[in-house]
Amino acid sequence: MIALLSRDLALAVRAGGGFGLGLAFFLIVTVLVPFGVGPDTELLSRIAPGILWVGALLACLLSLDRIFALDWEDGSLDLLATAPLPLEALVSLKALAHWITTGLPLVLAAPVLGVLMSLPPEGYLWIVASLAVGTPALSVIGTFGAALTVGIKRGGLLLSLLVLPLYVPTLIFGAEVARRGAEGLATATPLALLGGVTCGTIALLPFASAAVLRINLR
Amino acid sequence: MMPDLGKYAFAVLASYGASLALLAVIVWASLRRARKVRAELEQVEARRDAKG
Amino acid sequence: MEQRASASLWEWANPVKFLRLTEWLLPWVSWGAAICLAVGLVWGFFFTPDDFRQGSTVKIIYLHVPAALMAINIWIMMLAASLVWVIRRHHVSALAAKAAAPVGVVMTLIALVTGALWGQPMWGTWWAWDPRLTSFLILFLFYLGYVALWEAIENPDTAADLTAVLCLVGSVFALLSRYAVLFWNQGLHQGASLSLDAEENVHDVFYLPLLVCIAGFVLLFVALLLLRTRTEIRARRIKALMARERMG
Numbered sequence: 076m077i078a079l080l081s082r083d084l085a086l087a088v089r090a091g092g093g094f095g096l097g098l099a100f101f102l103i104v105t106v107l108v109p110f111g112v113g114p115d116t117e118l119l120s121r122i123a124p125g126i127l128w129v130g131a132l133l134a135c136l137l138s139l140d141r142i143f144a145l146d147w148e149d150g151s152l153d154l155l156a157t158a159p160l161p162l163e164a165l166v167s168l169k170a171l172a173h174w175i176t177t178g179l180p181l182v183l184a185a186p187v188l189g190v191l192m193s194l195p196p197e198g199y200l201w202i203v204a205s206l207a208v209g210t211p212a213l214s215v216i217g218t219f220g221a222a223l224t225v226g227i228k229r230g231g232l233l234l235s236l237l238v239l240p241l242y243v244p245t246l247i248f249g250a251e252v253a254r255r256g257a258e259g260l261a262t263a264t265p266l267a268l269l270g271g272v273t274c275g276t277i278a279l280l281p282f283a284s285a286a287v288l289r290i291n292l293r
Numbered sequence: 294m295m296p297d298l299g300k301y302a303f304a305v306l307a308s309y310g311a312s313l314a315l316l317a318v319i320v321w322a323s324l325r326r327a328r329k330v331r332a333e334l335e336q337v338e339a340r341r342d343a344k345g
Numbered sequence: 346m347e348q349r350a351s352a353s354l355w356e357w358a359n360p361v362k363f364l365r366l367t368e369w370l371l372p373w374v375s376w377g378a379a380i381c382l383a384v385g386l387v388w389g390f391f392f393t394p395d396d397f398r399q400g401s402t403v404k405i406i407y408l409h410v411p412a413a414l415m416a417i418n419i420w421i422m423m424l425a426a427s428l429v430w431v432i433r434r435h436h437v438s439a440l441a442a443k444a445a446a447p448v449g450v451v452m453t454l455i456a457l458v459t460g461a462l463w464g465q466p467m468w469g470t471w472w473a474w475d476p477r478l479t480s481f482l483i484l485f486l487f488y489l490g491y492v493a494l495w496e497a498i499e500n501p502d503t504a505a506d507l508t509a510v511l512c513l514v515g516s517v518f519a520l521l522s523r524y525a526v527l528f529w530n531q532g533l534h535q536g537a538s539l540s541l542d543a544e545e546n547v548h549d550v551f552y553l554p555l556l557v558c559i560a561g562f563v564l565l566f567v568a569l570l571l572l573r574t575r576t577e578i579r580a581r582r583i584k585a586l587m588a589r590e591r592m593g
Contacts, residue, residue, distance in 0.1 A: 219514065223494065223507055223510075223511060224494075224497070226498070226503075227497045227498065230497070233490075233493050233494065233497050236486070236489060236490045236493055237490040237493075237494065237511065239486055239490075240483050240486040240487050240490065240515070240518065240519075240522070241514070241515070241518045243483055243518075243522045243525065243526075244518065244521045244522050244524075244525040247522075247525040247526065247528070247529045248525060248528075251528075251529060265528070268525075268528070272521070280514070283510055283513070283514050286510060287506075287507060287510050290503055290506040290507055290510075291503065291507070293503065300400070300466075301400050301401045301402045301466050302401070304402050304405065304462045304463060304465060304466050305401050305402060305404050305405060307462050308404075308405045308408055308409070308458070308459040308462045308463065309386075309390065309404075309408065311455070311458050311459070311462070312408040312412065312455045312458070312459055315451050315454055315455050315458075316451065316455070316565070318451070319447065319448060319451040319569065320565075320569065322447075323569055323572050323573050323576070324572070326573075326576050327572055327573070327575065327576040330576045330579045330580050330583065331576075331579060333579075333583055334579045334582060334583050334586075337583050337586045337587065337590075338586065340590070341586060341589075341590070
């Protein structure tokens with residue numbers, strides 16, 4: 076299991092895969108938004124939590140099709156499926172690898188980009204906390220979407236369409252935590268709900284992803 | 294005959310127009326595909342029967 | 346008795362029997378739908394008074410409410426059909442779910458469009474990020490994703506399996522989104538127009554034609570569903586026969 080995880084991580088870092096791309100996309104979004112809406116600091120600091128969340132979500136979405144695509148193309152996915160490791164564990168590992176290469180850098184980059192968006196000082200802790208709690212759900216849901224579309228050529232657009240509505244609850248709760256945090260309001264309720272969504276998806280979705288992968292490999 | 298719709302005539306008429314048009318599209322598309330598939334199936338079955 | 350009743354239900358799962366049964370049933374349902382829709386809509390459009398607050402826009406509910414009801418119920422029907430497919434592997438069930446989805450797309454679209462047209466004079470805006478509106482937009486996305494997934498996959502059995510799982514997972518997330526959206530924004534939208542609690546109901550003058558319209562929409566959906574499922578069954582048969590032809 077550890078070997079598989081480190082293999083995935085090594086591939087992601089070395090092949091210039093999702094690792095830099097998601098982060099670069101996140102940076103691009105947060106740099107471009109002020110150009111789009113104007114340099115008004117007050118306005119920027121009001122929309123900062125939402126923009127950071129949307130940017131993180133899109134950056135995540137961008138790298139999803141790489142989760143299974145390479146392994147599918149060179150046939151190693153069939154090998155992994157016949158390995159003694161259950162498929163549920165495999166998809167969980169894939170989601171974990173995706174989170175480490177995409178979600179974690181986004182969490183770490185968020186405070187830096189928050190400066191660009193003139194995020195109010197109370198907001199830094201909460202944007203990091205909400206992303207740290209929420210991005211695992213994004214990775215797990217994304218893995219389900221990637222498993223659904225693994226056999227489809229040019230499945231990228233379809234993958235985005237399928238995953239988009241599934242991301243809505245996570246985005247709503249996550250952005251709500253960050254917004255309330257930035258405005259100095261109580262954040263316990265949305266944070267608990269966000270945590271609930273994350274725990275629920277981590278606990279249940281790998282079974283759906285594994286089932287879907289089995290169907291696709293049949 | 295036409296009821297007086299007052300100042301909301303546009304909203305009401307546009308709603309009816311758009312909805313009926315959408316329903317017509319789905320009905321028409323379903324019927325067209327049904328006819329096409331049916332004809333094709335008959336063709337294929339005839340070919341099979343001809344072969345014996 | 347009950348044994349026989351359930352046995353007759355599963356007879357629908359046999360494609361040949363399904364074709365024969367629906368051959369007989371389809372004209373009845375279609376005419377019923379046409380009559381109900383014609384009566385309900387003409388009644389609603391020409392012979393109901395204006396509401397004292399909403400003016401003539403109240404006539405839009407004869408399209409908006411039934412379409413919105415159907416949009417949700419078609420998804421539930423697809424969920425049930427997907428479950429039957431996953432558990433009992435009846436092909437007709439999977440094909441029925443496939444056949445229902447585009448009708449659901451149209452119903453959701455009607456609900457959204459009529460809602461926007463009604464909202465413009467009443468709320469002063471075409472679109473508001475109100476919980477109900479937002480939930481319907483999300484439902485619309487789910488429908489689109491479902492249809493797109495069916496279209497994208499070559500092998501029909503794989504497609505049926507994958508879309509069934511998507512439907513199951515999607516239902517959970519649709520429910521979750523509903524509560525998330527409620528949490529996110531308290532809305533403008535009025536409560537239920539129809540419920541068993543008579544106090545909440547719309548006024549009687551509007552109520553009866555609305556019921557006829559709902560019956561019309563339900564029958565129209567059933568007619569379209571039967572028609573489209575028959576088409577899907579035939580399309581599957583063509584595929585099978587063609588495959589056999591190629592085999593020699």
